[in-house]
Amino acid sequence: MIERKCTKCGTWNKDEDHCTSCGAALSPKAIDQEKEIKRKEEEANKQPSKFDLFLEKSKNSKFWIVRVGYYIMYSVTLIVGAFGAFVAWMVAMANA
Amino acid sequence: MKLIRHPYFFIALALYVLIRLGRMNQMFTGWLNDHATDLLCMPIVLSILLLVTQVLKKDKNLTLPWYAVALTVVYWSIYFEWYLPKQSGIYTSDQMDVYMYIIGGIAYFFWQKSVFKRQMPLRPEHLPLDKASN
Numbered sequence: 001m002i003e004r005k006c007t008k009c010g011t012w013n014k015d016e017d018h019c020t021s022c023g024a025a026l027s028p029k030a031i032d033q034e035k036e037i038k039r040k041e042e043e044a045n046k047q048p049s050k051f052d053l054f055l056e057k058s059k060n061s062k063f064w065i066v067r068v069g070y071y072i073m074y075s076v077t078l079i080v081g082a083f084g085a086f087v088a089w090m091v092a093m094a095n096a
Numbered sequence: 097m098k099l100i101r102h103p104y105f106f107i108a109l110a111l112y113v114l115i116r117l118g119r120m121n122q123m124f125t126g127w128l129n130d131h132a133t134d135l136l137c138m139p140i141v142l143s144i145l146l147l148v149t150q151v152l153k154k155d156k157n158l159t160l161p162w163y164a165v166a167l168t169v170v171y172w173s174i175y176f177e178w179y180l181p182k183q184s185g186i187y188t189s190d191q192m193d194v195y196m197y198i199i200g201g202i203a204y205f206f207w208q209k210s211v212f213k214r215q216m217p218l219r220p221e222h223l224p225l226d227k228a229s230n
Contacts (some may be wrong), residue, residue, distance in 0.1 A: 080164040
């Protein structure tokens with residue numbers, strides 16, 4: 001049987017994921033989950049960059065052509081196509 | 097990022113570099129020298145393209161759909177096996193290389209599928225009770 005001492009309050013716990021006294025994460029799985037939640041919270045609270053604002057503005061533009069442009073330009077296929085062509089050009093340049 | 101850090105990616109990249117360096121002093125002959133790099137280049141390039149797409153789309157779990165893989169294979173086949181041989185003498189057109197690109201693209205697609213299948217989403221029942229409602 002594994003026993004873990006809580007690093008926050010010092011209570012000894014049996015094989016629990018969280019401290020029975022204060023609720024702090026104890027097992028590696030619970031610690032990982034806590035980190036993931038913290039990371040997601042930080043991501044949600046982060047200030048959007050200029051690129052994010054530009055994307056958001058294009059996505060919700062009142063002009064339909066801008067919205068269509070956003071969906072075409074920001075599609076996975078176009079990104080892959082454009083960068084794929086760029087990498088191919090670079091490889092060709094390296095061979096020449 | 098998952099594919100870039102995968103051992104298969106490093107093995108493919110190391111093999112690619114080794115064969116390219118080997119060409120300088122005729123280290124390898126036959127299929128290994130002529131077609132192996134074409135087979136390896138699709139998984140390597142598509143892994144890099146996946147990373148670029150994940151960064152731009154801000155989604156680390158995004159995977160390339162089959163038509164994006166097919167588009168890259170078709171583009172590379174046309175560019176290196178049809179367009180460049182017409183433009184420059186250092187390139188040769190070879191049907192076998194096109195098959196290698198196709199096999200490389202298919203191999204990449206199934207590799208990506210197997211790597212991204214293993215990850216489990218964080219489900220509410222795995223979370224502590226006070227966080228599960230969020």
